[in-house]
Amino acid sequence: MFLRDLWYFGALSSELKPGQHLHRELLGQPILFGRDHQGRAYALKDICPHRGILLSGGEAQQHGDETHVECPYHGWRFRTDGSCAAIPSLTADQAEAMDLSKIRTRAFPVHEDQGLIWIYYGAEDSGEPTIEPPKLDMPEGEKPRMIITDVFNCSVDHAVIGLMDPAHIPYIHRQWWYRTKKSVRDKEKAFGPIERGFSMLPHTPSANSFVYNLLGEGRTTEIQVQIPGLRTEYIKAGGKHITIFTAVTPTNETKTAITIAIYWNHPLLNFVPRPILRLAGETFLGQDRDAVNAQQVGLAYDPNLMLIHDADVQAKWYFRLKDAWTKHRDTGEPFRNPVKPATLRWRS
Numbered sequence: 001m002f003l004r005d006l007w008y009f010g011a012l013s014s015e016l017k018p019g020q021h022l023h024r025e026l027l028g029q030p031i032l033f034g035r036d037h038q039g040r041a042y043a044l045k046d047i048c049p050h051r052g053i054l055l056s057g058g059e060a061q062q063h064g065d066e067t068h069v070e071c072p073y074h075g076w077r078f079r080t081d082g083s084c085a086a087i088p089s090l091t092a093d094q095a096e097a098m099d100l101s102k103i104r105t106r107a108f109p110v111h112e113d114q115g116l117i118w119i120y121y122g123a124e125d126s127g128e129p130t131i132e133p134p135k136l137d138m139p140e141g142e143k144p145r146m147i148i149t150d151v152f153n154c155s156v157d158h159a160v161i162g163l164m165d166p167a168h169i170p171y172i173h174r175q176w177w178y179r180t181k182k183s184v185r186d187k188e189k190a191f192g193p194i195e196r197g198f199s200m201l202p203h204t205p206s207a208n209s210f211v212y213n214l215l216g217e218g219r220t221t222e223i224q225v226q227i228p229g230l231r232t233e234y235i236k237a238g239g240k241h242i243t244i245f246t247a248v249t250p251t252n253e254t255k256t257a258i259t260i261a262i263y264w265n266h267p268l269l270n271f272v273p274r275p276i277l278r279l280a281g282e283t284f285l286g287q288d289r290d291a292v293n294a295q296q297v298g299l300a301y302d303p304n305l306m307l308i309h310d311a312d313v314q315a316k317w318y319f320r321l322k323d324a325w326t327k328h329r330d331t332g333e334p335f336r337n338p339v340k341p342a343t344l345r346w347r348s
Contacts (some may be wrong), residue, residue: 008026009117012115015033047105103187194224
């Protein structure tokens with residue numbers, strides 16, 4: 001159920017200092033994200049091939065110019081490329097006779113940019129990445145100014161389509177500073193394909209979007225969605241920007257991690273106390289979490305589900321993109337984006 005040969009969000013740059021590492025579960029597999037003593041990020045399968053303990057329970061050591069992760073069980077050491085560097089229990093003649101190059105844990109390609117660490121998750125023998133890592137459309141050197149995280153107790157598919165669903169807003173996100181029941185009205189938005197996804201093309205925010213109205217003249221917003229589960233909203237006004245990047249990352253089949261990184265240089269947000277901004281974001285995301293978690297009660301009975309026009313077309317596109325990417329991987333044929341330009345209408 002997980003897409004492969006794609007870049008997934010792995011960790012925040014701010015979570016790792018040189019010589020540190022941390023454990024994550026990603027696509028049902030244990031991953032160690034680390035930063036070597038020279039400051040470079042890396043990722044390993046967080047399993048010692050000797051006796052199966054998590055390598056992240058050990059420490060990162062500096063040996064010359066190399067960083068080694070030491071297994072906490074028997075002290076086996078692994079380089080950041082996954083190769084075994086030492087087995088302390090071997091005698092001198094045993095060490096000379098054993099080919100340590102044949103012992104390794106899997107290493108994953110990583111890319112670090114804009115305060116985000118990406119991991120390329122392919123097949124075991126997929127080799128180097130075949131696509132470029134994601135890059136947000138922002139001025140160079142931008143770093144997240146606020147991070148909001150949560151965990152949804154659902155599959156990645158329900159998390160993705162739950163967050164993109166436009167029809168739930170007046171019911172789940174009903175608050176005076178965003179939307180109210182009385183503000184529901186007809187919406188019409190133009191969409192088009194982008195690389196491995198689709199975009200709600202740049203437009204003037206709806207008149208019932210109270211917060212957007214504070215940004216000043218010339219304000220526009222664009223929302224991009226890409227597989228495997230990346231959503232980016234670009235808000236621009238007066239030459240300034242607010243960029244809200246959301247990574248929907250499958251932990252396993254029944255749990256999904258949500259990470260929201262917010263970037264801005266618009267002066268409005270500098271005047272709002274940071275705790276208020278955080279409370280608003282956590283409230284908004286928490287409402288989505290509670291909705292999809294409650295949804296799991298009904299889904300446990302395996303009901304037949306339906307997607308309708310036009311409000312659910314984005315969900316249909318998401319599933320078609322997944323199918324097209326899977327076909328591309330299975331057949332080797334070029335990936336063909338199934339999304340066509342369209343104008344969708346709904347009430348929200």
